[in-house]
Amino acid sequence: MEEINKEKIKSEIIENIKYVQNLDILLFIHSLINESNILNKKEAVN
Structure with missing residues (x-):
């Protein structure tokens, strides 16, 4: 019994x-997705 448990x-x-x-x-x-989204937003601003 104990073995089964x-x-x-x-x-x-x-x-x-x-x-x-x-x-x-x-x-x-x-x-990773969040990081790439943040980077994309920064590039879009520049």
Whole structure:
């Protein structure tokens, strides 16, 4: 019984890690897009 619980917890942790990594990637992409938008606006002003 305990082994099954350990495996279940392990797989849940792995799922959470994947989820967090995906979030990090999305946040990174979002910040890149923001950066390029800011740069584009500055160039448009000049």
